[in-house]
Amino acid sequence: DAGITQSPRHKVTETGTPVTLRCHQTENHRYMYWYRQDPGHGLRLIHYSYGVKDTDKGEVSDGYSVSRSKTEDFLLTLESATSSQTSVYFCAISENRDRDHTQYFGPGTRLTVL
Amino acid sequence: QKEVEQNSGPLSVPEGAIASLNCTYSDRGSQSFFWYRQYSGKSPELIMFIYSNGDKEDGRFTAQLNKASQYVSLLIRDSQPSDSATYLCAGPANYGQNFVFGPGTRLSVLP
Numbered sequence: 001d002a003g004i005t006q007s008p009r010h011k012v013t014e015t016g017t018p019v020t021l022r023c024h025q026t027e028n029h030r031y032m033y034w035y036r037q038d039p040g041h042g043l044r045l046i047h048y049s050y051g052v053k054d055t056d057k058g059e060v061s062d063g064y065s066v067s068r069s070k071t072e073d074f075l076l077t078l079e080s081a082t083s084s085q086t087s088v089y090f091c092a093i094s095e096n097r098d099r100d101h102t103q104y105f106g107p108g109t110r111l112t113v114l
Numbered sequence: 115q116k117e118v119e120q121n122s123g124p125l126s127v128p129e130g131a132i133a134s135l136n137c138t139y140s141d142r143g144s145q146s147f148f149w150y151r152q153y154s155g156k157s158p159e160l161i162m163f164i165y166s167n168g169d170k171e172d173g174r175f176t177a178q179l180n181k182a183s184q185y186v187s188l189l190i191r192d193s194q195p196s197d198s199a200t201y202l203c204a205g206p207a208n209y210g211q212n213f214v215f216g217p218g219t220r221l222s223v224l225p
Contacts, residue, residue: 042202042217090157101146103213105157
């Protein structure tokens with residue numbers, strides 16, 4: 001998984017509680033991403049970061065916030081979890097060097113909101 | 115919003131046959147595309163990316179990009195049961211260096 005870890009790998013929580021997912025990389029890649037994957041929708045971008053403290057919204061950012069205080073860590077927070085946020089969450093990293101924008105994915109976090 | 119479309123399948127092929135996976139995209143200006151493989155319960159892993167028109171080969175895999183017709187394809191020669199997975203096509207999104215992914219095509223290689 002290209003030196004990417006995600007924690008926790010599985011989490012069950014209740015509606016209305018805050019949840020934070022962590023992505024940690026050892027590759028020193030500049031770009032980091034958070035996706036969610038749901039049946040019938042494929043991978044959808046939630047937020048991404050192009051450097052420390054530099055983040056931007058993706059396609060499905062409502063209800064999510066992110067922070068990146070160090071190159072190696074990118075946190076995704078669900079401020080008040082809802083059942084619609086039950087999903088598998090993937091972190092990805094890339095260097096975006098020249099024509100190579102390859103993204104490498106972490107192992108994923110399965111989140112269930114009851 | 116740029117879009118990438120794939121037939122969700124399942125696509126079933128016999129072992130040893132050629133599997134052909136297709137992807138169409140909406141933005142004529144898109145330059146590069148990526149193919150990822152995802153086994154059930156696992157994360158996507160890169161198979162190859164293609165930047166220019168024409169074919170790119172890597173082992174049993176060949177990616178084809180046709181910018182005029184706005185489609186990308188992935189051919190898998192001598193398909194093996196271990197190739198059974200969902201294949202995701204990704205192209206450039208509207209913003210930055212990000213991707214937009216297709217929904218994926220599920221491939222089943224029958225022994």
